[in-house]
Amino acid sequence: SQYSFDLAKALKKNGIKIPYVTTSKRIKNIGQLLKSNNFQHLHAKYFYKASDLHKEYSSYYIPLSKEILIHFQSIERDFYILTDRTNSKPISFRKRKLLYYDLIRFWLGFLQKEKIEAVYFPCTPHSPWELVLMQAAKFLNIPLLYLSHTAINNRSIFRESYVTLQKVPKDHLIGQQKSVIKAKTDPELIKDFEEE
DSSP states (O other), X not given: OHHHHHHHHHHHHTTOOOOEEEEOSOHHHXXXXXXXXXXXXXXXXXXXXXXXXXXXXXXXXXXXXXXXXXXXXXXXXXXXXXHHHHOSSOOOHHHHHHHHHHHHHHHHHHHHHTTOOOEEESSOOOSHHHHHHHHHHHHTTOOEEEXXXXXXXXXXXEESOSSOOOOOOTTTTTTOOHHHHHHTSOHHHHHHHHHO
């Protein structure tokens, strides 16, 4: 989405190097944006079938070990649930399992070979391959950042987990006057909120 690229550009403007972006957009729709910002593109269309992934990115594959498989067990069930949701045509369990293992091999290899220092999600991970990328970063101790888009223009919430979202305590603002709350709030946020 445009929001995701705007976020990437803002991070880059603030001195954060972003060598790769992953999107399912067609390259002709984002080509100029990629070129003008020197982002290299990993096309997400290759992340939904093991044969496509292998054809495009098998040079990154690393061997799986028992330690790796144990680490990834916590997301395996969610991966299969998401593959049910993201495939328009049914895919056999065997093919989904092959994809799962190949995504593990790919992301671990890619993150190491390209010396990726951090991974961020402009939206909470919701695609099967995003779960694997997230878990690969954790396995390699690469910092992760999750964002959740809010209803206020292009504002996001930083998250510590894709599973849960920390809630504001129930009595957080009780007893405080509106003027005090407004004084503690970013004026740009108030302006955006009022425009909505």
